[in-house]
Amino acid sequence: MAYLLSTENFEKIGEFIYRKSGISLDVEKHYEKLAKYIDKRAAELGFDNFRKYFFKLRFDDKDGSEFQELMNAMTVNETYFFREKEQFEVLANSILPELHAKMPANKPLRILSSPCSTGEEPYSMILHILEEGKVVEERDIEVVGIDIDSTVIQKAKASKYTERSVHAIPKPILNQWFQKKGLGYEISEDLQGSVDFQVCNVFDKTQMRKLGKFDVIFSRNMLIYFDDASRKEVAMTFYDMLNPGGYVLLGHAEYMSRIVSVFKAKKVDTTLIYQK
């Protein structure tokens, strides 16, 4: 059966998605996923061709809900607790004590998880900060988690996780901070509400500015979906959002030196961190 989406139109909608989200789609890798989604969505809307769907997406989507549906279908949300855990250790044992010592006493320390997917990353930060213990007793710490995909933000707010998602958490920490519920795990009530989860597109300057300034930004495993120009734009947005002396941490396969040269790279143990 032929799809409504031709390869020619794949280029057009690919360009539209790129402009709005920075996500760079490749016909070889993504054609089938996008074509299946458009067939399903067009049928739900009662459309029998791609043109009608694309018209709606571009010109009849004032509240952005059609674009949101498309984003929710196309993003890759893979994540789990304690993923690349050395970075959480560096955050809790090195970055936060350093920033805490330098900052005025009454100022909260603000951390952004961008993107946070279903919430495992910002909760992993909090679990490590609690384990370290010292800074959190003396300083207000605010953690904000953002993602372009509204379904993952809904899941993050519900804070219910699968066995797979918690597999890397050491048992004592799992037992202390999670409750087994049916086949999965629920994060303890004490921790629920400790992260401010919001739907936000890193390319939307107005949304990003509203989040305020941060001392640390984690941006792991998102830039890999962007091209060089988009990576550069996002890196500069993070630079603007950081307080002086603040840090950015990227995923293991991502290097700031290949994107922009405004940050100072430092190595803590085996972990690269980037300072403003």
Ligand SMILES: C[S@@+](CC[C@H](N)C(=O)[O-])C[C@H]1O[C@@H](n2cnc3c(N)ncnc32)[C@H](O)[C@@H]1O
């Ligand atoms: C693979 S997950 C990474 C989650 C987590 N940082 C980690 O490393 O485990 C990538 C996330 O990036 C989000 N994303 C993609 N483009 C985005 C954009 N323009 N703004 C905000 N989030 C975006 C996706 O929705 C997805 O949840």
